[in-house]
Amino acid sequence: MGYKPLSPEMGRALHDGLVIPAHPLALDERRRLDERHQRALTRYYIASGAGGIAVGVHSTQFEIRDPSIGLYEPVLRLAAEEVERAELSRPFLKAAGICGPTEQALGEAQTAAALGYEAGLLSMGGFEGDFGFYMGYRVNFERANIQFDGAEVTVNPNDGPSFVPELSADSGYYGELVYFLNAVLSDRPIAVCTPESTAATLAVIRAEAASASQEGAWVPVAEPTHHP
Numbered sequence: 001m002g003y004k005p006l007s008p009e010m011g012r013a014l015h016d017g018l019v020i021p022a023h024p025l026a027l028d029e030r031r032r033l034d035e036r037h038q039r040a041l042t043r044y045y046i047a048s049g050a051g052g053i054a055v056g057v058h059s060t061q062f063e064i065r066d067p068s069i070g071l072y073e074p075v076l077r078l079a080a081e082e083v084e085r086a087e088l089s090r091p092f093l094k095a096a097g098i099c100g101p102t103e104q105a106l107g108e109a110q111t112a113a114a115l116g117y118e119a120g121l122l123s124m125g126g127f128e129g130d131f132g133f134y135m136g137y138r139v140n141f142e143r144a145n146i147q148f149d150g151a152e153v154t155v156n157p158n159d160g161p162s163f164v165p166e167l168s169a170d171s172g173y174y175g176e177l178v179y180f181l182n183a184v185l186s187d188r189p190i191a192v193c194t195p196e197s198t199a200a201t202l203a204v205i206r207a208e209a210a211s212a213s214q215e216g217a218w219v220p221v222a223e224p225t226h227h228p
Contacts, residue, residue, distance in 0.1 A: 006118055013091035017202045018051025019195070020093060022059040023079060024177055025071075033071055035078060042082040044184065048195070052093030055079045056108070057121055059173060065100065065108075073111050080115045099123030 006014065026037035045053050055076050056064065064071035076096055083092060096112030098105050098120040109120055139146045144157040156162045183190055203221050211219040
Protein backbone atom coordinates (compact mmCIF):
# COMPACT_ATOMS: atom_id res chain seq x y z
CA MET A 1 0.00 0.00 0.00
CA GLY A 2 1.69 3.20 -1.19
CA TYR A 3 1.61 6.60 0.46
CA LYS A 4 -0.28 9.29 -1.44
CA PRO A 5 0.52 12.83 -0.23
CA LEU A 6 -2.19 15.46 0.06
CA SER A 7 -2.48 17.93 -2.77
CA PRO A 8 -0.96 21.36 -2.03
CA GLU A 9 -4.46 22.89 -1.95
CA MET A 10 -5.73 20.26 0.49
CA GLY A 11 -2.63 20.59 2.64
CA ARG A 12 -3.04 24.37 2.92
CA ALA A 13 -6.73 24.06 3.78
CA LEU A 14 -6.00 21.46 6.47
CA HIS A 15 -3.23 23.61 7.93
CA ASP A 16 -5.50 26.67 7.99
CA GLY A 17 -8.19 24.67 9.79
CA LEU A 18 -11.16 22.65 8.59
CA VAL A 19 -14.38 21.61 10.29
CA ILE A 20 -14.49 17.83 9.83
CA PRO A 21 -17.59 16.39 11.56
CA ALA A 22 -17.88 12.76 12.62
CA HIS A 23 -20.40 11.07 10.29
CA PRO A 24 -23.35 9.36 12.05
CA LEU A 25 -24.79 5.99 11.04
CA ALA A 26 -28.33 5.99 9.64
CA LEU A 27 -30.39 2.89 10.50
CA ASP A 28 -33.99 2.01 9.72
CA GLU A 29 -36.57 0.74 12.21
CA ARG A 30 -35.09 -2.76 11.87
CA ARG A 31 -31.63 -1.40 12.77
CA ARG A 32 -30.32 -2.03 9.27
CA LEU A 33 -28.31 0.45 7.19
CA ASP A 34 -30.61 3.06 5.67
CA GLU A 35 -28.68 3.86 2.50
CA ARG A 36 -30.92 6.74 1.41
CA HIS A 37 -30.59 8.61 4.69
CA GLN A 38 -26.90 7.69 5.00
CA ARG A 39 -26.25 9.39 1.68
CA ALA A 40 -28.45 12.34 2.69
CA LEU A 41 -26.30 12.91 5.79
CA THR A 42 -23.19 13.14 3.64
CA ARG A 43 -24.90 15.62 1.31
CA TYR A 44 -26.00 17.63 4.35
CA TYR A 45 -22.42 18.04 5.55
CA ILE A 46 -21.26 18.99 2.07
CA ALA A 47 -24.03 21.59 1.71
CA SER A 48 -23.37 22.99 5.19
CA GLY A 49 -19.86 24.02 4.17
CA ALA A 50 -17.95 21.46 6.21
CA GLY A 51 -14.32 20.97 5.25
CA GLY A 52 -14.60 17.19 5.23
CA ILE A 53 -16.11 14.19 6.99
CA ALA A 54 -14.77 11.50 9.30
CA VAL A 55 -16.41 8.13 8.58
CA GLY A 56 -16.07 4.91 10.55
CA VAL A 57 -15.38 6.70 13.84
CA HIS A 58 -17.27 6.68 17.14
CA SER A 59 -20.46 8.27 15.79
CA THR A 60 -20.58 5.78 12.90
CA GLN A 61 -20.37 3.03 15.57
CA PHE A 62 -17.47 0.59 15.91
CA GLU A 63 -19.85 -2.37 15.45
CA ILE A 64 -19.84 -1.82 11.67
CA ARG A 65 -16.50 -3.69 11.70
CA ASP A 66 -18.04 -6.85 13.13
CA PRO A 67 -17.67 -9.56 10.41
CA SER A 68 -21.29 -10.59 11.00
CA ILE A 69 -22.39 -7.03 10.19
CA GLY A 70 -19.84 -6.12 7.52
CA LEU A 71 -20.71 -2.46 7.05
CA TYR A 72 -17.28 -0.85 7.21
CA GLU A 73 -16.64 -0.85 3.46
CA PRO A 74 -20.25 -0.05 2.43
CA VAL A 75 -20.49 2.92 4.80
CA LEU A 76 -17.16 4.36 3.64
CA ARG A 77 -18.12 3.76 0.01
CA LEU A 78 -21.50 5.56 0.30
CA ALA A 79 -19.84 8.68 1.71
CA ALA A 80 -17.08 8.63 -0.90
CA GLU A 81 -19.59 8.30 -3.73
CA GLU A 82 -21.61 11.30 -2.53
CA VAL A 83 -18.49 13.45 -2.24
CA GLU A 84 -17.41 12.49 -5.74
CA ARG A 85 -20.92 13.11 -7.07
CA ALA A 86 -20.93 16.63 -5.57
CA GLU A 87 -18.01 17.66 -7.85
CA LEU A 88 -16.81 20.22 -5.31
CA SER A 89 -14.51 23.05 -6.37
CA ARG A 90 -13.10 23.43 -2.83
CA PRO A 91 -10.99 21.13 -0.63
CA PHE A 92 -13.01 18.45 1.13
CA LEU A 93 -11.10 15.91 3.22
CA LYS A 94 -12.38 12.35 3.61
CA ALA A 95 -10.97 10.75 6.78
CA ALA A 96 -11.60 7.10 7.68
CA GLY A 97 -11.57 5.70 11.18
CA ILE A 98 -8.96 2.93 11.50
CA CYS A 99 -8.66 0.72 14.56
CA GLY A 100 -8.22 -2.77 15.97
CA PRO A 101 -5.22 -5.13 15.98
CA THR A 102 -2.50 -4.49 13.42
CA GLU A 103 -3.85 -6.85 10.74
CA GLN A 104 -7.34 -5.36 11.00
CA ALA A 105 -6.02 -1.78 10.98
CA LEU A 106 -3.95 -2.44 7.86
CA GLY A 107 -6.96 -3.93 6.12
CA GLU A 108 -9.10 -0.91 7.00
CA ALA A 109 -6.38 1.46 5.78
CA GLN A 110 -6.23 -0.40 2.47
CA THR A 111 -10.02 -0.24 2.13
CA ALA A 112 -10.06 3.50 2.83
CA ALA A 113 -7.21 4.19 0.41
CA ALA A 114 -8.90 2.18 -2.34
CA LEU A 115 -12.04 4.30 -1.86
CA GLY A 116 -10.10 7.53 -2.22
CA TYR A 117 -9.91 8.62 1.41
CA GLU A 118 -7.14 11.14 1.99
CA ALA A 119 -6.57 10.51 5.70
CA GLY A 120 -7.09 8.02 8.50
CA LEU A 121 -7.89 8.53 12.18
CA LEU A 122 -5.93 5.79 13.92
CA SER A 123 -7.02 4.34 17.27
CA MET A 124 -4.42 2.70 19.50
CA GLY A 125 -6.62 -0.38 19.83
CA GLY A 126 -3.86 -2.68 18.63
CA PHE A 127 -2.01 -2.10 21.89
CA GLU A 128 -5.02 -3.04 24.01
CA GLY A 129 -6.47 -6.00 22.14
CA ASP A 130 -9.65 -4.08 21.46
CA PHE A 131 -10.74 -0.92 19.66
CA GLY A 132 -9.23 1.12 22.48
CA PHE A 133 -11.55 4.12 22.20
CA TYR A 134 -11.34 6.34 25.28
CA MET A 135 -12.82 9.73 26.02
CA GLY A 136 -11.71 11.88 28.93
CA TYR A 137 -11.12 15.50 29.82
CA ARG A 138 -10.32 17.97 32.58
CA VAL A 139 -11.72 21.51 32.46
CA ASN A 140 -10.59 24.25 34.82
CA PHE A 141 -12.99 27.01 35.89
CA GLU A 142 -12.63 29.89 38.33
CA ARG A 143 -14.29 28.07 41.23
CA ALA A 144 -13.78 24.41 40.37
CA ASN A 145 -12.53 21.90 37.85
CA ILE A 146 -14.43 19.07 36.20
CA GLN A 147 -12.94 15.71 35.28
CA PHE A 148 -14.33 12.96 33.08
CA ASP A 149 -12.44 9.67 33.04
CA GLY A 150 -14.52 7.77 30.51
CA ALA A 151 -16.96 6.48 33.11
CA GLU A 152 -18.18 9.34 35.29
CA VAL A 153 -17.93 13.09 35.82
CA THR A 154 -16.32 14.41 39.01
CA VAL A 155 -16.64 18.03 40.14
CA ASN A 156 -13.80 19.36 42.31
CA PRO A 157 -14.77 22.72 43.91
CA ASN A 158 -12.00 24.98 45.13
CA ASP A 159 -13.66 25.42 48.51
CA GLY A 160 -15.35 22.08 49.14
CA PRO A 161 -15.22 18.32 48.75
CA SER A 162 -15.42 16.62 45.37
CA PHE A 163 -18.70 15.09 44.25
CA VAL A 164 -20.15 13.06 41.38
CA PRO A 165 -23.33 14.68 39.97
CA GLU A 166 -26.34 12.69 38.84
CA LEU A 167 -26.44 12.72 35.04
CA SER A 168 -28.44 10.99 32.34
CA ALA A 169 -27.41 7.41 31.63
CA ASP A 170 -27.29 8.25 27.90
CA SER A 171 -23.87 9.07 26.50
CA GLY A 172 -23.01 12.58 25.42
CA TYR A 173 -22.64 11.43 21.82
CA TYR A 174 -26.15 10.00 21.89
CA GLY A 175 -27.53 13.31 23.10
CA GLU A 176 -25.65 15.18 20.38
CA LEU A 177 -26.97 12.88 17.66
CA VAL A 178 -30.56 13.06 18.92
CA TYR A 179 -30.43 16.85 19.01
CA PHE A 180 -28.84 17.07 15.56
CA LEU A 181 -31.24 14.62 13.90
CA ASN A 182 -34.32 16.19 15.50
CA ALA A 183 -33.21 19.59 14.23
CA VAL A 184 -32.76 18.21 10.70
CA LEU A 185 -36.07 16.32 10.72
CA SER A 186 -37.95 19.35 12.10
CA ASP A 187 -36.12 21.82 9.86
CA ARG A 188 -34.97 23.82 12.89
CA PRO A 189 -31.71 25.80 12.97
CA ILE A 190 -28.88 24.45 15.11
CA ALA A 191 -28.81 26.60 18.27
CA VAL A 192 -26.31 24.53 20.33
CA CYS A 193 -22.71 24.05 19.17
CA THR A 194 -23.26 26.28 16.16
CA PRO A 195 -20.83 26.59 13.25
CA GLU A 196 -19.90 30.03 14.61
CA SER A 197 -18.98 28.42 17.93
CA THR A 198 -16.81 25.89 16.10
CA ALA A 199 -15.05 28.69 14.21
CA ALA A 200 -14.39 30.48 17.51
CA THR A 201 -12.91 27.28 18.96
CA LEU A 202 -10.56 26.98 15.98
CA ALA A 203 -9.46 30.58 16.55
CA VAL A 204 -8.56 29.73 20.16
CA ILE A 205 -6.63 26.63 19.05
CA ARG A 206 -4.66 28.67 16.51
CA ALA A 207 -3.78 31.21 19.20
CA GLU A 208 -2.64 28.38 21.50
CA ALA A 209 -0.44 26.94 18.75
CA ALA A 210 1.06 30.36 18.02
CA SER A 211 1.72 30.93 21.71
CA ALA A 212 3.41 27.54 22.06
CA SER A 213 5.67 28.23 19.07
CA GLN A 214 6.67 31.54 20.71
CA GLU A 215 7.59 29.98 24.07
CA GLY A 216 4.35 30.93 25.78
CA ALA A 217 4.08 34.49 24.55
CA TRP A 218 0.73 36.22 24.87
CA VAL A 219 -1.16 35.85 21.59
CA PRO A 220 -4.54 37.52 21.07
CA VAL A 221 -7.38 35.41 19.73
CA ALA A 222 -8.25 36.55 16.22
CA GLU A 223 -11.77 36.97 15.01
CA PRO A 224 -12.92 33.77 13.24
CA THR A 225 -12.74 33.87 9.46
CA HIS A 226 -15.96 32.89 7.71
CA HIS A 227 -15.78 31.40 4.22
CA PRO A 228 -18.85 31.30 1.96
